[in-house]
Amino acid sequence: MLTLGRLTYLEASPSVAAPAGRAQTTLLLIHGFPLNARSWEPQLQLADRGWRVLAPQLRGFDGSPGHPPVDTVDDYAGDIIDLLDGLHVEDAVIGGLSMGGYITLALFRLAPRYFRGMMLADTRSQADTAEGIEGRRRMLALVRERGAGAVADEMLPKLVGETTKHLNPQIVEHTRALILASSPDAIAGGIRAMMSRPDSTPLLSSIHCPTLILVGEEDAITPPAQSEAMHRAIAGSELTILPRAGHLANLERPDAFNDALARFLTHRV
Numbered sequence: 166m167l168t169l170g171r172l173t174y175l176e177a178s179p180s181v182a183a184p185a186g187r188a189q190t191t192l193l194l195i196h197g198f199p200l201n202a203r204s205w206e207p208q209l210q211l212a213d214r215g216w217r218v219l220a221p222q223l224r225g226f227d228g229s230p231g232h233p234p235v236d237t238v239d240d241y242a243g244d245i246i247d248l249l250d251g252l253h254v255e256d257a258v259i260g261g262l263s264m265g266g267y268i269t270l271a272l273f274r275l276a277p278r279y280f281r282g283m284m285l286a287d288t289r290s291q292a293d294t295a296e297g298i299e300g301r302r303r304m305l306a307l308v309r310e311r312g313a314g315a316v317a318d319e320m321l322p323k324l325v326g327e328t329t330k331h332l333n334p335q336i337v338e339h340t341r342a343l344i345l346a347s348s349p350d351a352i353a354g355g356i357r358a359m360m361s362r363p364d365s366t367p368l369l370s371s372i373h374c375p376t377l378i379l380v381g382e383e384d385a386i387t388p389p390a391q392s393e394a395m396h397r398a399i400a401g402s403e404l405t406i407l408p409r410a411g412h413l414a415n416l417e418r419p420d421a422f423n424d425a426l427a428r429f430l431t432h433r434v
């Protein structure tokens with residue numbers, strides 16, 4: 166893990182030069198809840214195909230500094246702007262999975278000039294429903310009273326798709342380990358940010374950069390219909406539905422996920 170001031174991140178640098186006449190592209194990937202930057206380890210391999218990959222650790226997750234505590238998706242987005250500025254990255258293909266997608270849309274609302282392209286994976290544009298907010302309140306109480314392990318028990322059955330549970334149970338255990346690496350404070354910050362996020366649907370028609378939307382066919386948290394709706398609302402966007410993957414499509418089908426992303430980066434960005 167690298168550090169820049171109070172920010173921590175993973176970075177993989179290209180082992181091959183950018184094609185002649187093309188500037189190097191940075192791909193910045195924002196992790197989902199309640200995971201951490203290490204959930205993007207399979208995507209760091211995209212550096213072997215010529216892209217610089219950055220995976221910021223959201224504030225407080227996996228031992229990164231957690232102060233001041235996060236209350237909103239804009240707090241996380243501000244940290245990512247600080248990281249891009251600190252690394253002198255003028256623009257990037259910025260994307261995220263699930264909560265990372267909520268933060269990607271917040272970042273686009275705050276600072277669209279950083280977007281050379283966008284990737285929205287297993288996410289949605291809408292704010293939480295009243296029922297969803299109730300569920301978040303229960304999870305806040307759960308993490309305060311019983312810690313990260315109880316959150317892992319509650320979320321794992323929904324995070325990972327049915328095919329993965331049967332064929333690759335080690336991915337479930339890997340995901341549990343990622344969740345257990347974070348403090349209750351970090352997890353509570355993520356919950357507060359998600360439950361207070363605004364509806365980003367009105368923003369979608371103003372996205373004019375190349376955009377890739379990816380979703381696991383078996384995603385039970387943000388099902389494909391929500392990706393299809395974003396695809397219809399973002400002009401010129403591409404949609405890829407990954408068979409045999411659930412909500413954690415990048416971990417469950419890393420090769421298919423990377424191939425879709427590499428095709429997008431090569432032909433659309």
Ligand code: MLT
Pocket residue numbers: 196197198199262263264265359386412
């Ligand atoms: C995530 O994967 O980031 C969260 O499960 C998203 C959510 O709960 O809305």
